[in-house]
Amino acid sequence: MFIFFGTRSSKIKTRKLQGPTECPHCQSQDSFFATTFGKYFHVFWIPILPFSKTTLVECAHCKKTYRTNELPENIQQALHKTDEQNPVKRPIWHSLGCLVVVAFFGLSIILSIVGIIFFKANRDIRENLLDADIEQLTNTPDQGTDAVSYHLKDCIIDEIDGVDTNEIEYYSKIEEEKLLVLLNIKKGLSVTETASRKQIVFAVEDCLKHYVLPEEPMVGRKEIYIGVKDKLSFVLIKTPDGEDMDGTFADKKLLFTFYGDKPVKE
């Protein structure tokens, strides 16, 4: 099997032991060198996590190597003394994988925070206003508080392809010379043909013109902003500034001008 993870070790440091020492094998004086190896866990040969260190001591004269626990007490002490003065430090690349992961998460968190701050600073308040008005959509508009919606619901009873007119929710709002009419087709527009989809907007316009506005003279001749949405998003939008009625989704930004011509920042 192809092994792509496991452990590897690499030489960290070789140093001469401080004397006095004597090789138990060849009796050479001060001939010891200690070499420390570091083991690390790797995935695809990329070091992820360091774990153990091993030190071997070799006599430069007779080439005999000793594990530290095989050394006489006095040589072990010489090794300790050498390492105290000049500690063996593991190279940072033994934890490369960990560092990359930590750096990645750290960077993600920082970028998210920056993103949220940037998003909040740049969010157009007109979008919040539209969202608040969407919350007001209701299937039982009140004649006292929302006469336009009340009359619209009364008027739009004819069959429209792919729409159950009884299920439509309405909300309307007047701001100076502007009239906003929002419709929510909860079950969605089931027709796919553009011409059929537009019927709902034309029905709203017809009702406003021939039924609602004469009934409510206060509404007068307003600039009319119509937004039709389904469960997920706007699907049809028609405003004095333009319309979006040919795609599957409509760009709700078109409705923002109802709340003001220019973006409003917090």
Ligand SMILES: [Zn+2]
């Ligand atoms: Zn020796």
